[in-house]
Amino acid sequence: MSQPYSYPTAAMGVFLLELILTLVAPNFKRLFLPKYGRRHRAMGAVYITMLIVGLVDIAARVSSGGEGAGRDNGGSAFIASGFPLDRPGRVAFDILLGVAGTALTLTAAYDFKHAHTEDRVQNKASGPLDPDQTVTHEEMLEHSFYQMLNLCQITFLHLTARLDERDRAIGRRHMSLRSLAPRLALLAAVTAPWVLRGAFPTNRFSDNYDKKKGRDPWGVTSTLYRMKKYQYVFYKHALLHGLNVGVVIDGFNGLRKVPPTPTISLVDATSFRLYWLGLNAAYVMEFFLQTLVKRGYLRQGRMLRMNQCLMCISTAAALAVLRHTSIVGSLISLSVNFTRLGGECGGVALAAAAAAAWRMSPASTEYGYGGFLAGYDAVEDGHVCVWTLVLAAVPLTLLERAARRAIGEFSSRRGAKAKEE
Numbered sequence: 001m002s003q004p005y006s007y008p009t010a011a012m013g014v015f016l017l018e019l020i021l022t023l024v025a026p027n028f029k030r031l032f033l034p035k036y037g038r039r040h041r042a043m044g045a046v047y048i049t050m051l052i053v054g055l056v057d058i059a060a061r062v063s064s065g066g067e068g069a070g071r072d073n074g075g076s077a078f079i080a081s082g083f084p085l086d087r088p089g090r091v092a093f094d095i096l097l098g099v100a101g102t103a104l105t106l107t108a109a110y111d112f113k114h115a116h117t118e119d120r121v122q123n124k125a126s127g128p129l130d131p132d133q134t135v136t137h138e139e140m141l142e143h144s145f146y147q148m149l150n151l152c153q154i155t156f157l158h159l160t161a162r163l164d165e166r167d168r169a170i171g172r173r174h175m176s177l178r179s180l181a182p183r184l185a186l187l188a189a190v191t192a193p194w195v196l197r198g199a200f201p202t203n204r205f206s207d208n209y210d211k212k213k214g215r216d217p218w219g220v221t222s223t224l225y226r227m228k229k230y231q232y233v234f235y236k237h238a239l240l241h242g243l244n245v246g247v248v249i250d251g252f253n254g255l256r257k258v259p260p261t262p263t264i265s266l267v268d269a270t271s272f273r274l275y276w277l278g279l280n281a282a283y284v285m286e287f288f289l290q291t292l293v294k295r296g297y298l299r300q301g302r303m304l305r306m307n308q309c310l311m312c313i314s315t316a317a318a319l320a321v322l323r324h325t326s327i328v329g330s331l332i333s334l335s336v337n338f339t340r341l342g343g344e345c346g347g348v349a350l351a352a353a354a355a356a357a358w359r360m361s362p363a364s365t366e367y368g369y370g371g372f373l374a375g376y377d378a379v380e381d382g383h384v385c386v387w388t389l390v391l392a393a394v395p396l397t398l399l400e401r402a403a404r405r406a407i408g409e410f411s412s413r414r415g416a417k418a419k420e421e
Contacts, residue, residue: 004271005058005062005270005271005274005317005320006062006063008274008278008313008316008317009055009058009059009062009274011309011312011313012055012058012274012277012278012281012313013055013059015281015306015309015310015313016051016052016055018306019048019285019306020048020052023292023297023298024048027292027295027297030295031044032044032045036111037107037108037111037112038111039107039111040104040107040108040111040112043100043103043104043107044104044288046100046104047100047101047104047284050093050096050097050100051277051280051281053093054093054097054273054277055277056083057083057084057085057089057090057093057273058270058273058274058277060083060084061084061270061273062270064084087268090267090268090273091158094154094155094158094267094276095151095154095155097154097280098147098148098150098151098154098155098280099151101147101150101151101280101283101284102144102147102148102151104147104284105140105141105143105144105147106140106144108135108140108287109137109140109141109144112137112140113137134294135287135290135291138201138203139201139203140287141200141201142200142201142202142203143283143287144200145193145196145197145200146283147283148193149193149240150279150280150283152189152190152193153190153240153243153244154267154276155190156186156187156189156190156244157247157266157267158267159186160183160186160247160248161247161265161266161267161268163179163182163183163186164247164265165265167179177384177385180248180385183247183248183249184248184352184385184389186248187244187245187248187348187352188345190244191241191244191344191345191348192345194343194344194345194400195345195399195400195403195404195407196407197344197404198403198404198405198407198408198411199407199408199410199411221304224304224307224308227311228311231311231315233334235279236333236337237330237331237333237334237337238322238325238330239318239321239322239325241329241330241333241344241347241348241351242325242326242327242329242330242333242351243321243324243325243326244348245326245329245330245333245348245351245352245355246324246325246326246329246355247266247324248352249326249329249352249355249356249359250324250326250355250359266321266324271317271320271321272317272320272321274313274317275314275317275318275320275321278310278313278314278317278318279314279318281310281314282307282310282311282314285306285307285310286307289303289306289307290303326351326355326358328351328354328355328358329351329352329354329355330351332347332350332351332354332355333347333348333350333351336350336351341397342393342396342397342400343396343397343400343401343404344400345396345397345399345400346393346394346396346397346400347393347397349389349390349392349393349396350389350390350393352389353385353386353387353389353390353393356385356386356389357386360383360386
């Protein structure tokens with residue numbers, strides 16, 4: 001492997017080999033065959049298999065020549081075994097991985113609900129990194145929300161990639177209304193699930209390093225929780241909202257006056273494939289590894305080391321994805337979140353407006369191509385887009401807050417009624 005992503009790919013391979021050969025295989029019967037929680041155990045086996053398939057696909061791409069090699073152009077030595085995956089295969093794999101991740105968390109939440117409710121589990125805080133912590137039913141439900149977000153985002157990225165290719169094929173200006181309208185509709189659709197956030201429990205990262213809760217603020221696990229908090233903030237505003245805004249407003253490669261040589265879309269690039277696999281693996285493995293510690297199959301120190309390894313792999317791959325992120329949009333999203341001026345929907349609308357305005361400004365690298373010199377109609381559509389998004393941010397924020405409040409109250413009443421019964 002001589003490609004740029006050979007080392008992170010090899011590191012992911014070592015991680016999965018260690019997991020399977022030293023932990024899963026020796027304890028397979030005890031982990032996956034008991035009747036108790038059988039649905040979750042079956043989904044766990046399916047999910048690990050999906051991770052292996054994803055890694056084999058990436059390794060085949062890297063070893064056979066990088067981005068352009070593979071079954072799409074006949075350049076891979078892995079054709080006989082079906083790798084690298086072609087485009088329909090990648091789309092199917094990404095959707096199935098998202099569905100499997102969501103099913104995995106929901107089956108965990110309901111198969112083990114009776115023994116893992118918060119009134120039965122006496123944790124000092126939340127989180128799966130401490131040896132004496134037990135993942136609660138509420139934490140599993142919260143985790144399922146983010147798994148569903150992953151499924152929504154990968155679907156959005158595949159659909160936007162097809163729009164990008166269509167616009168390039170017909171030479172459509174990127175800031176024109178006909179190009180922006182379907183992209184903004186997809187952006188609204190992928191952001192809409194945040195309205196349902198109030199229906200899921202919320203656990204604060206800071207509880208895991210709060211001295212008032214009996215935690216050592218600067219212990220090893222507390223430091224890891226701090227890192228996870230900052231990683232979450234970075235993920236949410238740069239790799240979720242910022243990336244979504246970036247691909248909608250700027251396109252995967254930008255549309256210039258003279259279309260450049262067609263390049264592979266972000267969602268099909270090796271860097272993104274590795275990032276996405278690492279992100280999904282990290283979401284699941286921190287809970288799975290903690291379960292292995294609780295069952296006595298894994299030592300605490302080794303669990304922390306494996307979590308750190310996976311964190312480094314996904315972070316290294318994420319750096320290559322950042323160039324497709326709207327920096328302006330990410331900063332606006334972050335600012336709206338920390339100042340509490342708006343919700344997720346309103347914040348993303350303002351982020352998209354700022355990204356569109358920046359793209360048309362003389363300071364933008366796209367100025368003179370997709371900016372003011374792109375043609376009168378494109379410029380006018382761009383200005384309409386900016387002001388529409390800015391004005392829409394206020395009602396979107398009010399609607400989201402009202403929806404979250406109503407959903408939160410409904411969930412609270414339902415939870416109280418369930419406890420009474």
